Amino acid sequence: MASGEEDDPVIEEVDVFLAKSLADKLYLFQYPVRPSTMTYDDVNHMGAKIKPKQQRVELELAVNTTSPNYCRSKGEQIALNVDGAAYDETSTYSAKMMDKQTFSSIQAATDVSRYAAAVFRKGELHVTPLTGILQMRPSFSYLDKADGKTREREAANEGGDSSQDEAEDDAKAVTVRFSRPESEQARQRRFQSYEFLQKKQAEEPWVHLHYHGVNAGRSEHERQYLFCQSSDASENSELVKTAKEYLSMLMPPLEEEKVAAPVGPSNVLSMAQLRTLPLGDQVKTLMKNVKAMPFANLMGLLASGIDSTAALRCIQQVALLVQGNWVVKSDVLYPKNTCSAHSGVPAEVLCRGRDFVMWRFTLERSVMRKDVASVTKLPPEDVKEFLEHVAAPRVNRGWEFLLPTDVDFVKKHPDIAHRQHMLWVGIQSKLEKVFNFSKEDFMPKTSPQPEPVHVAGAQRLMAARERALENKASLQKDLDARRGGARVHIKQEPVSDAEDEPMDTSSSSSVPNGSVNGHPGAAGAASPPELQEFVVKTFRKRFVLTLNEFKRLLNLHLASMPAGPSVFHAVSDRMLTDAITLNHCKQIMVPFPxxxxxxxxxxxxxxxxxxxxxxxxxxxxxxxxxxxxxxVRRAAVQSRLAQEFGDVPKADVDRLLNECCSSHAGTWYLKGTIQS
Incomplete structure (x- = not known):
């Protein structure tokens, strides 16, 4: 030993044995979402299953429903959402409450050849190679099942995606298609697709297992296989490597570990991969997948530090502005020399039809599918695909645009809004020639023609002032005429502040669409028919509203109206209350604390x-x-309903509470009244 080196003698030598009895069936389970001091050893395991080839394991563990930390009402609500009111063999929760949770595994490492489980006993170290290292995490697949039940109920309530206005004719054109032989390239793409991989994974059957506790007799018996058996010991071989070779085997030189790419389709990028692309490709990829989104949402998805001006330049190349939101261009979705996957219609024809749909949404919130089909003469499958990109079906209202009008974007970027308006004017002229229609064919006859959205705020303010001066002069002239023709006795009556002050529906002093808050009429004056119509539509959809929330919705409605003279002049709180109570609504005297x-x-x-x-x-x-x-509590509502109307179905109670109330901490409040 060289002088100066620390004396480090060998104090003990240990024999190492390789145990092979469990070499191909030993897994290490990790529970990363739970501290090591809180094990699941004492928790009742209700089921276990495995897919050996994929190394997928699922465990069902019981939930202690008698614990003071368990919310029984929430557990019953989850079970109701997942299984519905009826019970059968396919129900997830047989006890009609969430009494179990499922843990699903993911592979913590793809290569486990370097890992083993070791047991030390009587001066001997017994090592067993691991088959896999699995991380067990809670599975929320029951939420997917609940969403499926919700969609089924909505489909049943809405009666499908078409209404009586959308009914298709009895006679339908039938398109006959013949499949071409699959090329090798197409076959390879199909094998790499996400759908194919999911199908292959689903083909492997589950192998159901029986769970034995850590202290069970069977577990103790199996643990004996972690020790080298006599048959394994007979295969023992002496180490013939030199010390340097053995050291190199124990500590190999560092190499960059190759991370296996996640299994998925070749045309799907993760957000991390997406943000490594150039800005133009990022925007194009996002718009192709999302189809329609506000500009603020797009900036949130792009890589941090992206300049909004650069993003605006890129998005104008791949999308068009519809109601203040960006919708991907048709030629991006349907490139040249491609055809419809449904009907085989060429891409050029598809682009014209989809442009017509997008143009219609620049004029109004909803369109009818039969109107689109009658103009474009395209198959129903293609028309439905166009609408599903940007709209959702509504009962008796056709297809409504998915996103609310983004007024803020139009106000912040009037130059872009004007440029997009001019683009739509050019697209409209082309569509008129192709489909032989005029813009007036789709405009309501009783409504004024909308003005372009690029009117500047200063121009709106000046127009509003001019209208106010004209109204004032007209009123003064009328008053002078009355005074000249006859003596008029005017009795001054006190008016409350609530009646005299116009409604303030926004935090700023500006009023959208040029509407002017002048002096309202006398208290109790008749509300405009447009306001009453808005009340009816709003309460048929919302059922319960606070006055503050109704003001907010009215303000959004005013902001979405086209620029021009507003039918809503000064509106006081009294006028709003009268309009609400005169249209089949009543005030609920809630006793707030x-x-x-x-x-x-x-x-x-x-x-x-x-x-x-x-x-x-x-x-x-x-x-x-x-x-x-x-x-109130749900039990109180059920009890009162049963007292008044007898046995009320659980679905009716759910509908009543969901339409009118919000839930918090197991208690139900009228919408808008929940106290934080």
């Missing part, structure tokens, strides 16, 4: 009283409960 932080407008709650359906009596009974307390 004295320490409530709700604003006065949030404490004025209105509910739809009469809609003409049998369900109105259930709503009125619910409103009566909320006149006694500002929050």
């Amino acid at each position: 004295a320490q409530s932080k709700a604003a006065p407008d949030e404490q004025k709650v209105f509910g739809l009283w009469e809609s003409g359906e049998e369900f109105d009596k259930h709503r009125r009974l619910l409103y009566d409960l909320f006149t006694k307390n500002y929050r």
